[in-house]
Every structure is written in structure tokens, then in C-alpha cells.
Amino acid sequence: xxxxxxxxxxxxxxxxxxxxxxxxxxxxxxxxxxxxxxxxxxxxxxxxxxxxxxxxxxxxxxxxxxxxxxxxxxxxxxxxxxxxxxxxxxxxxxxxxxxxxxxxxxxxxxxxxxxxxxxxxxxxxxxxxxxxxxxxxxxxxxxxxxxxxxxxxxxxxxxxxxxxxxxxxxxxxxxxxxxxxxxxxxxxxxxxxxxxxxxxxxxxxxxxxxxxxxxxxxxxxxxxxxxxxxxxxxxxxxxxxxxxxxxxxxxxxxxxxxxxxxxxxxxxxxxxxxxxxxxxxxxxxxxxxxxxxxxxxxxxxxxxxxxxxxxxxxxxxxxxxxxxxxxxxxxxxxxxxxxxxxxxxxxxxxxxxxxxxxxxxxxxxxxxxxxxxxxxxxxxxxxxxxxxxxxxxxxxxxxxxxxxxxxxxxxxxxxxxxx
Amino acid sequence: xxxxxxxxxxxxxxxxxxxxxxxxxxxxxxxxxxxxxxxxxxxxxxxxxxxxxxxxxxxxxxxxxxxxxxxxxxxxxxxxxxxxxxxxxxxxxxxxxxxxxxxxxxxxxxxxxxxxxxxxxxxxxxxxxxxxxxxxxxxxxxxxxxxxxxxxxxxxxxxxxxxxxxxxxxxxxxxxxxxxxxxxxxxxxxxxxxxxxxxxxxxxxxxxxxxxxxxxxxxxxxxxxxxxxxxxxxxxxxxxxxxxxxxxxxxxxxxxxxxxxxxxxxxxxxxxxxxxxxxxxxxxxxxxxxxxxxxxxxxxxxxxxxxxxxxxxxxxxxxxxxxxxxxxxxxxxxxxxxxxxxxxxxxxxxxxxxxxxxxxxxxxxxxxxxxxxxxxxxxxxxxxxxxxxxxxxxxxxxxxxxxxxxxxxxxxxxxxxxx
Numbered sequence: 094x095x096x097x098x099x100x101x102x103x104x105x106x107x108x109x110x111x112x113x114x115x116x117x118x119x120x121x122x123x124x125x126x127x128x129x130x131x132x133x134x135x136x137x138x139x140x141x142x143x144x145x146x147x148x149x150x151x152x153x154x155x156x157x158x159x160x161x162x163x164x165x166x167x168x169x170x171x172x173x174x175x176x177x178x179x180x181x182x183x184x185x186x187x188x189x190x191x192x193x194x195x196x197x198x199x200x201x202x203x204x205x206x207x208x209x210x211x212x213x214x215x216x217x218x219x220x221x222x223x224x225x226x227x228x229x230x231x232x233x234x235x236x237x238x239x240x241x242x243x244x245x246x247x248x249x250x251x252x253x254x255x256x257x258x259x260x261x262x263x264x265x266x267x268x269x270x271x272x273x274x275x276x277x278x279x280x281x282x283x284x285x286x287x288x289x290x291x292x293x294x295x296x297x298x299x300x301x302x303x304x305x306x307x308x309x310x311x312x313x314x315x316x317x318x319x320x321x322x323x324x325x326x327x328x329x330x331x332x333x334x335x336x337x338x339x340x341x342x343x344x345x346x347x348x349x350x351x352x353x354x355x356x357x358x359x360x361x362x363x364x365x366x367x368x369x370x371x372x373x374x375x376x377x378x379x380x381x382x383x384x385x386x387x388x389x390x391x392x393x394x395x396x397x398x399x400x401x402x403x404x405x406x407x408x409x410x411x412x413x414x415x416x417x418x419x420x421x422x423x424x425x426x427x428x429x430x431x432x433x434x435x436x437x438x439x440x441x442x443x444x445x446x447x448x449x450x451x452x453x454x455x456x457x458x459x460x461x462x463x464x465x466x467x468x469x470x471x472x473x474x475x476x477x478x479x480x481x482x483x484x485x486x487x488x489x490x491x492x493x494x495x496x497x498x499x500x501x502x503x504x505x506x507x508x509x510x511x512x
Numbered sequence: 513x514x515x516x517x518x519x520x521x522x523x524x525x526x527x528x529x530x531x532x533x534x535x536x537x538x539x540x541x542x543x544x545x546x547x548x549x550x551x552x553x554x555x556x557x558x559x560x561x562x563x564x565x566x567x568x569x570x571x572x573x574x575x576x577x578x579x580x581x582x583x584x585x586x587x588x589x590x591x592x593x594x595x596x597x598x599x600x601x602x603x604x605x606x607x608x609x610x611x612x613x614x615x616x617x618x619x620x621x622x623x624x625x626x627x628x629x630x631x632x633x634x635x636x637x638x639x640x641x642x643x644x645x646x647x648x649x650x651x652x653x654x655x656x657x658x659x660x661x662x663x664x665x666x667x668x669x670x671x672x673x674x675x676x677x678x679x680x681x682x683x684x685x686x687x688x689x690x691x692x693x694x695x696x697x698x699x700x701x702x703x704x705x706x707x708x709x710x711x712x713x714x715x716x717x718x719x720x721x722x723x724x725x726x727x728x729x730x731x732x733x734x735x736x737x738x739x740x741x742x743x744x745x746x747x748x749x750x751x752x753x754x755x756x757x758x759x760x761x762x763x764x765x766x767x768x769x770x771x772x773x774x775x776x777x778x779x780x781x782x783x784x785x786x787x788x789x790x791x792x793x794x795x796x797x798x799x800x801x802x803x804x805x806x807x808x809x810x811x812x813x814x815x816x817x818x819x820x821x822x823x824x825x826x827x828x829x830x831x832x833x834x835x836x837x838x839x840x841x842x843x844x845x846x847x848x849x850x851x852x853x854x855x856x857x858x859x860x861x862x863x864x865x866x867x868x869x870x871x872x873x874x875x876x877x878x879x880x881x882x883x884x885x886x887x888x889x890x891x892x893x894x895x896x897x898x899x900x901x902x903x904x905x906x907x908x909x910x911x912x913x914x915x916x917x918x919x920x921x922x923x924x925x926x927x928x929x930x931x
Contacts, residue, residue: 103554105725106723106725107725107727107736108538108541108554109541109550109551109552109553109554110541110542110545110550110551110725110736111539111540111541111542111543111544111545111551112545112727112734112736113538113727114533114538115538116533118556119527119530119532119533119534120530121530122527122528122529123529123530123531125529125530126529126530126531131528131529132528132529132530133528133557133558133563134528134555134556134563134567135522135527135528135554135555135556136553136556137537137553137554138552138553139552140725144552144553147570147573147574148553151566151570154566155566166706166707166710166728167706167707167710167711168706168707168709168710168714168724168726169710169714169724170723170724170726201900202898202899202900203898204705204708205708207707207710207711209707209710209711209714210707227901227902229707249728304531306531369795369816371795371798374795374799375795375798375799375802375807375811375813376788376790376793376794376795376796376797376798376799376802376814376816377795377796377799378795379790379794379795379816379818380793380794380795380796380799380907382794383794383795383818384904386869386870386871386903387871388794388818389818392794392818393818393819393821393822394794394815394816394817394818394819394822394826395794395795395815395816395818396813396814396815396816396826397788397795397798397813397814397815397816398813399798399802399807399808399811399812399813399814400808400813402812402857403812403856406855407813407826407856436825436826437822437826438821438825451805452805452806485803488799
């Protein structure tokens with residue numbers, strides 16, 4: 094039998110007028126590709142019954158499975174249910190269980206249940222509900238009269254991705270995937286430019302049967318190796334790729350882990366408490382360190398000393414030091430970290446001070462210059478960095494650099510920017 | 513005449529297997545939207561003659577202009593020229609000038625000119641060349657037998673964007689942009705669920721000629737009104753929609769503005785300084801308040817008092833109060849705000865304390881419960897909220913609620929969650 098073709102239909106005027114960059118089609122395509130399934134079309138059309146009908150006519154002509162994203166919300170421009178029902182000549186039916194669950198959900202949140210919300214509990218007759226664990230709009234899965242499979246999911250990426258992984262992938266695997274399994278392995282890099290990572294991996298001359306893909310999720314690079322390969326060979330390939338890139342820059346090989354979750358686990362394992370002193374990041378570092386549940390077990394708190402005045406009053410950074418070296422300096426980064434550790438009573442403390450821009454740069458300290466301080470009981474160190482990009486990127490990069498500094502310190506790895 | 517519809521066709525297997533996230537369609541859509549032109553479809557298909565032909569059949573049925581991205585390279589899987597020529601029953605012809613320019617280009621780069629490269633200098637008979645100032649593949653512009661316009665550009669984003677701006681936009685302006693321009697107006701809402709916003713706008717019975725679209729960019733809802741309407745009527749419609757939704761919940765009508773930039777401007781105008789005391793948000797509020805350049809003119813800093821110990825030592829929250837009411841309470845929110853204002857020396861101070869979850873909820877204070885404190889010289893107030901969603905969403909919503917609390921306070925608007 095020829096390989097089945099799959100299509101992704103994304104619906105919404107916010108896509109077509111460019112307000113929103115669709116990411117659901119790309120996400121679904123990647124996941125299907127990992128299963129070895131071929132996506133033959135992406136299509137985006139407006140929230141109009143005629144447009145959606147024409148799109149379904151076009152896609153079902155060549156494809157066996159259509160995944161539809163969007164148009165399931167409560168507003169008048171959400172028409173996917175109606176359009177799919179009309180396409181297959183079906184009525185929309187209300188699901189009493191979904192409806193009461195929906196009403197209960199609104200009750201719990203003390204939100205008034207507008208009648209318009211009820212339609213989120215309806216679906217074309219004969220379709221199966223696709224549960225939405227985090228949103229109000231359930232999806233549905235319809236087998237059409239002509240034996241095509243139409244699966245409709247909400248367009249909100251968080252919900253689409255969750256429901257796609259939980260419902261669509263197992264189904265497509267069951268329906269379409271053959272014996273020869275594709276395997277894949279990833280690793281996640283922080284602190285190297287994508288071009289450098291690419292060059293170092295390319296130098297390995299990885300066989301053409303293995304596809305290497307790079308995903309830049311700023312400020313990280315995620316590298317993926319995939320192909321029809323034995324688990325052992327894949328592991329070996331992954332190890333050599335990590336060595337080539339630089340093992341110290343690879344903070345994890347887990348798909349779900351992040352730099353903060355990696356540091357979170359490390360700090361719990363070492364039974365260390367942390368405090369922060371933030372200037373240019375103004376709280377981002379503390380926010381990232383507490384992304385995970387249970388972070389109160391290691392994170393005590395911090396101070397956002399945006400003004401020099403507060404650097405003095407909350408962290409005892411000497412006025413003379415600020416005057417002599419400037420707030421963005423090795424000296425002040427160290428004094429901030431030491432002051433935070435002292436005043437907040439943590440085992441270790443991290444500080445960040447820098448020039449996020451767009452203004453405030455000087456020839457000696459251009460925009461993008463920042464310093465990370467690291468204080469322990471006995472030692473206080475500081476590290477200089479220069480990342481000359483947008484204000485937003487400088488702040489995100491600086492906060493991640495501070496986390497990576499502590500990760501490297503705890504693992505005994507070389508720390509970049511050392512004096 | 514009805515408004516012309518435009519479609520974007522992106523060609524390439526690297527899109528369909530998810531290796532590459534297409535950005536050309538979004539780029540083109542934004543540019544067309546600025547001209548008031550309606551993009552009715554995005555379509556992505558494989559580099560196959562049959563697929564491209566079917567795609568052109570489908571799109572030309574409803575659209576007057578199709579912009580095609582990709583498939584113009586030198587390799588065997590670059591088939592856009594052949595496919596477009598076949599679609600309109602034309603021969604491919606070689607452009608001698610382009611060919612020698614191409615050969616010269618290869619000479620300059622000391623690259624051998626493989627015969628396969630020659631096809632990059634060919635195009636369907638009767639088509640006009642679209643110059644490519646930075647790459648090897650020229651594009652082409654074909655007026656089909658049925659009076660449709662097919663413009664084919666390289667898929668490389670830098671080349672696509674450059675050639676789109678230089679060739680397509682001036683052409684589409686000349687061809688399609690009429691006196692009765694499509695106009696649009698937006699407004700941005702915080703603090704109401706999308707369904708409520710939708711209900712209230714729908715109740716206005718806005719004429720069908722005006723399209724209303726909702727974009728949920730958590731934690732905000734952006735509403736867009738667009739259609740062929742006079743500037744005056746649009747303004748009137750926007751005003752009545754804002755009134756219907758609730759003017760106090762609409763923080764801006766500017767496409768570029770955010771809740772933090774709105775507050776930023778308001779604080780500069782009032783010449784007020786701000787400090788923050790954050791518990792569950794752990795720094796996010798301070799980070800958001802400093803998103804904009806020049807925020808040091810109003811933001812002094814803050815304390816991330818994640819532990820109760822630090823709430824006492826940095827903010828003088830009485831231990832007895834923490835014991836009696838708990839860290840997540842009106843009393844502690846007020847004490848935190850007052851303490852921050854006192855110790856950091858700001859005109860106003862905001863505090864956030866809450867249960868972000870997933871653990872730590874109680875029957876009286878379930879996950880998603882949070883309090884915002886607001887301290888001024890004379891008065892300290894606090895506001896109770898319940899937003900029972902994921903840890904990530906609770907924290908983002910709480911930080912935005914704190915900003916919105918100050919915005920409403922400064923504008924003399926009702927503040928939700930008041931005791």
C-alpha cells in the first residue's frame with residue numbers, strides 16, 4: 094500500500110493577516126515526521142464556512158488524515174464545528190457530559206457561563222470527543238462517509254500540542270505506522286552560537302541516512318539526530334556529537350528538561366539554597382529559577398536592585414565602588430552576590446549587572462556588556478560577558494548565563510568569562 | 513468590484529517534514545495586510561509537479577494573485593518553473609542575459625558552473641524576470657491565460673523578503689489597492705475571559721461587512737475590527753465595542769503597546785517611582801515593568817521574598833501575621849507592599865503573594881489564589897483573585913494583574929478583587 098498522506102489545516106484570520114505566526118503546522122509536521130509519516134500539505138484559510146468546506150474538499154482528495162487547528166472557541170468567528178458537520182452532511186449534537194463539565198469549570202472559576210460557551214460542548218454527530226485537559230474547547234475526531242479521518246483541535250499552541258501528543262500521535266501510529274521504526278535522540282546546548290554548533294556537528298560526517306536538525310529556541314540550541322538506526326548506534330552517534338560540540342555546553346539530553354529544571358535538580362541533589370541580586374534582569378533570574386514546582390526547597394528569594402541607591406542600601410555595595418568602577422563591573426557584580434548571600438542567608442548567591450540597552454553603552458562597556466557574580470561561603474567570583482543584541486535578548490541571555498554559571502560551578506566545569 | 517483575494521503558496525519538503533518553520537507566508541501576509549489586501553489562503557505543498565499543479569488549480573479558483581515561494585534552486589527537486597509553465601501550457605525559455613550573469617557570478621566566486629545551474633536562468637515563456645540582487649535564482653512574474661497573476665520567488669527568507677518588498681508590494685499596490693481601502697482598528701483587553709469579550713461584542717450586532725477577530729495572547733485578548741468602512745464609522749464602531757466590553761478593561765488601542773508599556777508611560781507622566789515585593793511571581797513583575805528602555809526613570813527595584821523568613825527580614829512582615837493569616841492573605845499582601853514602599857523609598861509599591869501550584873492549595877485557598885497589595889503614602893489596599901490554571905499561567909496572570917491594579921488606580925478606575 095502507498096504511504097498515507099497527512100494534511101494540516103490551520104484556520105483563522107489572525108494567521109492570514111499576519112498577526113500570528115502559525116507554529117502548529119510545523120509542530121505537527123515534526124511529530125509526524127518522527128513517526129515516518131508524510132505530511133503532504135499545510136493549508137490556512139479564513140474562519141468562513143465556504144472557505145473551510147473548499148479546503149476540506151481539496152485536502153480530502155489526496156489525504157487520509159486531516160488535522161485541523163483552530164476555530165473551536167466560543168466566539169462567533171469560531172466555525173470549525175459547523176463547517177466540518179456541513180462538509181460531511183451531519184448535524185451538530187450537544188454532549189451533555191461535556192456541557193456540564195464546562196459549566197462546572199466556569200462555576201469553579203466563578204465565571205458567568207455565557208450561552209455562547211455551550212457550543213464548545215457540541216460536535217458533529219458520530220464524532221468522538223478529544224479531551225482538552227487545560228482549556229474549555231474539546232476537540233473531535235470524525236471518520237467521514239468516505240473513510241477520511243478529520244481531527245479538530247484548538248488553535249492555542251499549548252492546547253494543540255498537548256492534545257496532539259496525547260491523542261493524534263497514538264492514533265496515527267496505530268492507523269499508519271509500519272514496523273521499521275525511526276529513532277531519534279536530542280541534546281540541548283547553551284552558550285554557543287548555532288553556526289558553531291552546526292560546524293562542529295558537520296565535521297563528524299554523519300551518514301546521510303541520519304538527519305540532523307537544529308532548533309534555535311533562544312537562548313538555547315536543540316540538536317536532534319534521527320533515522321532508521323539501532324538504539325546502540327544512535328547512542329554512540331549522540332555521544333560523539335556531544336563531544337564534538339563540547340560536553341560542558343550540553344546541559345541535557347532530555348526532551349522535557351530546561352536549563353532551569355536542570356539546575357533545580359542539581360541544587361536539590363546538593364542540598365543548597367540560592368539567593369539572587371538582579372540589576373539589568375530586574376527579576377527574570379528569580380522568575381526562571383522558580384519555574385518548577387517545589388523551587389521553594391532551594392530558592393530563598395532575591396533583591397531587584399535596579400537603582401544604584403538600592404545596590405547600596407540592600408546589598409551594601411560601597412558608593413565609592415559604584416563611583417570608581419561603575420555599576421556594571423566585576424567589582425560590583427561580586428559585591429552584589431556577596432551582599433545577597435550575606436543579607437538573605439543563602440548557601441550560594443548569583444548576581445547580574447549589565448547594560449541591556451538600547452541606551453547606556455560606552456566605548457569601554459558597549460550595550461550587551463554584563464557581569465555575573467557568584468558568591469559562596471569562602472569565595473566570590475565574577476564573569477564578564479558581551480552579547481550585543483536587543484534589550485530583550487540581552488536580558489534573557491544574561492539570566493540564562495547566570496544559571497549556567499552556577500550549573501558549571503556545581504559540576505566543576507570551566508566557566509566562560511572568567512577573569 | 514469585490515476585494516481581490518491573494519494567496520501564498522510555499523513549496524518544499526523541508527517545510528512539510530517540519531525541519532523548517534516557514535516564515536515567508538507570515539511576512540507576506542503582514543505586508544499585504546498593511547496595504548489593506550486580504551490574504552485568503554496559505555498553502556504548502558511538496559516539490560512535485562502534480563502537487564504544484566493541483567495547488568495552483570485550487571488557489572487560482574478564488575484568488576487573483578498567487579505569490580509562490582521556493583522551488584527555484586538548481587537541484588532536481590526544484591520544479592516551480594516547470595510546474596507553472598505546465599499549469600499555463602507554456603514552454604520554458606532561457607534568458608541569455610540572466611544566464612551570462614549567472615555564469616559570471618559563479619566565475620567571481622571561483623565555483624564551477626554545473627550545467628544544472630543553467631535552469632535558474634529560465635522561466636515560462638512570456639513571464640517577466642523578477643531580479644534577485646543577493647542570490648542566484650531570479651524570480652518571475654506570469655500573467656496567466658485566465659488573467660491570474662503568478663509571482664514566483666526564491667524560498668530563502670532574505671531573498672524572498674527583499675524581492676517581495678522591491679517587486680511584489682509596488683505591483684500589488686498598483687493592481688489592487690483601491691480608494692475604498694480596507695481599514696482596521698484594534699483594542700487590547702486584560703482581565704476578562706475571551707468568551708465574555710466575544711459575547712459583549714457580538715451583542716452589538718456589528719454589520720457582516722465588518723469582520724471581528726479575537727486573538728488570545730495570554731493573558732490578554734486583542735480584538736480587531738476590519739472592513740471597507742470610513743475612518744469615522746470605524747472609530748465609532750471601535751468606541752461602541754470598547755464601551756460594550758467595558759472601557760476600564762481596555763488598556764490600549766495601539767497595535768504596538770503592551771500592558772507594561774502603557775503603565776510605563778502612565779508612571780512617567782505622573783512622575784511616580786515604583787518598587788515591588790514579589791512572592792509567587794519571584795521577579796516576573798519587576799522584569800515586566802522594565803521591559804521598556806528608560807524604565808529606570810520610574811522603577812527603583814524590588815525584593816523577591818519567596819520565603820517567609822525574607823518577608824520578615826526584608827519587609828518587616830510580622831511573624832505573628834504570617835502565622836495567623838498565612839503568607840497568602842490580604843494582610844500579608846498589604847504588609848509586603850507597605851514594607852517595600854518604606855524600605856525601598858518609592859512613591860508607590862506593588863506586592864504579589866499567591867499559590868501558583870501545582871501543590872500548596874487548601875480548601876479555603878485553592879491553587880490559583882493570589883493577592884495584590886498596593887501601597888501609597890497614605891493608603892495601603894489589597895485585592896483578592898482566584899485564577900485556577902497552570903503554575904505558569906497563574907504567575908503570568910498575577911504579575912499582569914498587579915500591573916493592571918496600578919494602571920486602574922492611577923486612572924481612577926474600579927479595581928477588581930477589592931475587599
